[in-house]
Amino acid sequence: MFEDTLELAENKLLLLYIFDKIKIPITNNKITQIILENNFINYFTLQQYISELISSNFLKYTEGENKHRLEITEKGKKVLSLFGNRLSRNKIDAADEYLTNNINIIKKDVTITSDYTIENKDKFIVNLKAVDNNIVLIDLKITVDSNKQARDLCAKWKNNSSEIYSKILGILTN
Template sequence: MFQNNTEDVAKQKLLLLYILKVSPGSLTKEKLSEILIDNFNMNFFIIQQYLSELTSGGFVSLDNDEGNQVLVLENSGSKSLDYFKSKMTDSMISKVHGVFNLNSSGNPTPVQTEATSYPRDNGEINVNLKLTEMDETVFSMYISVPNQEQAAVLMEKWEKSPDYYYKSIIELFIDNKPTI
């Protein structure tokens, strides 16, 4: 019914193994299928066939994780992937890294923090606090403070604990409780 040449089949199976290897969390069959369909235009039935073949071949197994059946890359699957990874195209690898926000080494891309200041005409200092991920700004906030000392304190606090301050700011907007 579906025709693929053997090299394409091998690349698609390697892609499946690679996604399981670099995924930062456990993947169910459904989530893996969603990733492959949305990002690689793969056919749902082909994905299920490949999963069945990889499972029966001992490359992938199913395990229970908090009530969900998740896919596990077995040692033989990892070894095969390491041996044949050169068959995968750079664009395939880059696309997988994009799906999981990974850098070129396959490690999670850290969120970058930035804190800059510049003087305003009225003598105050504008401070920009920013978070970027994969060159995309995910958060940016400008604050005007009276002097450079306060700007320096603000920027230092942001650089030391961006997660804490970002979460606190978001919670202020999301929390439905009045604060005044």
């Protein structure tokens, strides 16, 4: 039982550590992806820990653009600073390596968004958005005729947002 308690505490500290290192609010899906890709915690336990960290006010939800994102609170940072030395070196190294290799992708996923909704049976509204340091660079809504067009626009935006943004800006300013 004592080992279970230690593992629980270490896993929660690891979550706080990752949120603290990322430094930007991220979705539950993104933290789940990070944790599962590294086999740190299983899915159901992870969701329980996140819920417990929120109710303890170590993590909080921030709302923006119809997306709930999680971030570490000041209370969570304080707990991490007091007990972070209880994290195993292996887990810290694994988390640091993953974040170093993937931080740009993580930030891009948070700052570049694309989604679509059905307007009528035959119309789809595509929303393409880029945000940098909480400043909206572009927020574009386009109506298209098919689900395939909507999906294609979202995929192109995710893969080439910088280039597309530059072209739009160039067309509008020239």
